[in-house]
Amino acid sequence: MKNRLEVKTESEQTYPVIIEDTWPGSEYFPESDKLLIVIDQNVARHYGDELSAHFESFGSEILWYEVPFGESSKSIDQYSRIIDYALKNRVRRNTPLVAVGGGVTGDLAGFAAASILRGLPLYHLPTTLLAMVDSSIGGKTGINHTTGKNLIGAFYQPELVWANMQILETLPHSEWNCGMGEVLKYGCISNHDLLDSAEKIFDSPDLGDRANLKRVIEESARIKIDIVSRDEKESGIRAYLNFGHTFAHAIEAFTGYTRYSHGEAVFVGLVAALWLSEQKGAPVSAEPLIRFARYYKLNTLDLCSSVKELVSLMGSDKKNLTSKIRLVTLSDWQNAQIVELEDTGLLESAFQYALERVHNPA
Ligand SMILES: NC(=O)c1ccc[n+]([C@@H]2O[C@H](COP(=O)([O-])OP(=O)(O)OC[C@H]3O[C@@H](n4cnc5c(N)ncnc54)[C@H](O)[C@@H]3O)[C@@H](O)[C@H]2O)c1
Incomplete structure (x- = not known):
């Protein structure tokens, strides 16, 4: 079958x-x-x-x-x-x-x-x-x-x-981490169990635990299918797939698309977006994601002095329809929402938090 x-x-x-x-x-x-x-x-x-x-x-x-x-x-x-x-x-x-x-x-x-x-x-x-x-x-x-x-x-x-x-x-090891950034995103916006299954893959990023890998690919694909089936041309909920990505795009642009892979930038973005969601009153926390920092092994501390520049790059993301910064947060685990923010100070703090917490170079 x-x-x-x-x-x-x-x-x-x-x-x-x-x-x-x-x-x-x-x-x-x-x-x-x-x-x-x-x-x-x-x-x-x-x-x-x-x-x-x-x-x-x-x-x-x-x-x-x-x-x-x-x-x-x-x-x-x-x-x-x-x-x-x-x-x-x-x-x-x-x-x-x-x-x-x-x-x-x-x-x-x-x-x-x-x-x-x-x-x-x-x-x-x-x-x-x-x-x-x-x-x-x-x-x-x-x-x-x-x-x-x-x-x-x-x-x-x-x-x-x-x-x-x-x-x-x-598949090279770095490419596994790239795909896993999206799996972690699905874990936040749709199925929290994916975070535990993801950890097993990080522990052995090969075809070792085939059943777990299959489950993770299948569940991730199912979540993507569910969202795109309801919003084929990105006029509404398809934007939920950008959870963490507005932060990530700013990091990638600021560092010239060479220092971090997309998946690494997404990982930092997810942590920032979770922290922001918590500050806006959601019963969530970035802690369940921080444990993955030991797999990504990123050097991020030096970017803390550039959070203002990072936020200004968020403002130029092509998905912004107004001068406010439009991004996806969680109202709860597995519940994404689109918000528009003008409080750039809060966004700077979100970057600051994430860049400090994910820093874990080998
Ligand atoms: N269409 C969409 O909805 C959508 C969504 C997310 C990302 N993207 C796009 O996807 C692109 C990134 O894709 P990617 O991360 O798959 O990167 P990629 O296609 O560049 O592949 C990554 C690397 O892995 C190699 N590779 C691929 N399969 C391999 C295998 N089985 N064994 C050994 N090497 C292999 C490739 O040669 C390449 O060097 C970006 O351009 C991004 O914009 C599109």
């Missing part, structure tokens, strides 16, 4: 999210003379032979495009190269585009799928923890522009999301 979840969007489109230890069989794809595989270069290095043999067994011609690893591939240049490759190889409107990789490949290939011939059927095979629990679900696709991240894109839902957990075996 497959672990099958289902996304049903407001526009009544449905697609399965399947978490398995294998690759999807031909029965999941429409009949087509070609298959366009867009695959992360590192994933191709580890699994290219296995995957191409798998897809060749479907009997279709395989078009194979490798995306150089890294965020810089979410670019107009890569987008345009994929389009050139697809059109020169005469894909048709029914040619499935299979995106195999993390969030970078998924977002880039998803946007290409959305626009080639006004839309090719898209199949996500996420290969990072972050992509399995977050980016492959919900239909956000896109690339970066020189003026900012994710500024060009489309909402475009896939036909299938298939997570082969086995592939996480080769």
Whole structure:
């Protein structure tokens, strides 16, 4: 019995999210003379032979495009190269585009799928923890522009999301921590039990406790599905997924996107957002998250002298609709809400608290 979840969007489109230890069989794809595989270069290095043999067994011609690893591939240049490759190889409107990789490949290939011939059927095979629990679900696709991240894109839902957990075996340790930032977020906004299960994964970030890992991926995916199914285009509760992220984006921008990974910045942001929620009267505390500082091993103390600058960067977050700072807090564990704040002093204190408490360098 497959672990099958289902996304049903407001526009009544449905697609399965399947978490398995294998690759999807031909029965999941429409009949087509070609298959366009867009695959992360590192994933191709580890699994290219296995995957191409798998897809060749479907009997279709395989078009194979490798995306150089890294965020810089979410670019107009890569987008345009994929389009050139697809059109020169005469894909048709029914040619499935299979995106195999993390969030970078998924977002880039998803946007290409959305626009080639006004839309090719898209199949996500996420290969990072972050992509399995977050980016492959919900239909956000896109690339970066020189003026900012994710500024060009489309909402475009896939036909299938298939997570082969086995592939996480080769995921670098730093990438586990990245995905775990989102798992901790789900633990705060939706299911507090995830925090304990997450700790077991941090203790052995490999496929050791397979049952626990599967539970965590499944529950995280279920939470994301629940939220995006109720708010496909981010007009309301989908913003809850930004819990901790407004703080995180400011930290990433201030440190030039190089000093911390996104997941590390999210971890600091979650602590700040929990502290803020408590100050605003919610019966929550940042303590249950502080214990994860020993896994993240971050050096953050020097940023304490820059909390004013960090808060001013929060003000320029593209999700702010007014001059007030709009962010997500908890009214209680598992209950997120959107608030608008003008009290920059309180936000500075939230940064100060988080930067002091998570500091735990190796
Ligand atoms: N669409 C959405 O809703 C959404 C949500 C969250 C994040 N994102 C986007 O996701 C991107 C980040 O995604 P990510 O964290 O998956 O990073 P990523 O795609 O850059 O992958 C991280 C690294 O792991 C490597 N890798 C991937 N799978 C591997 C495997 N199984 N074994 C060995 N190496 C592997 C990649 O080559 C890369 O070097 C960002 O661009 C972000 O904006 C999108």
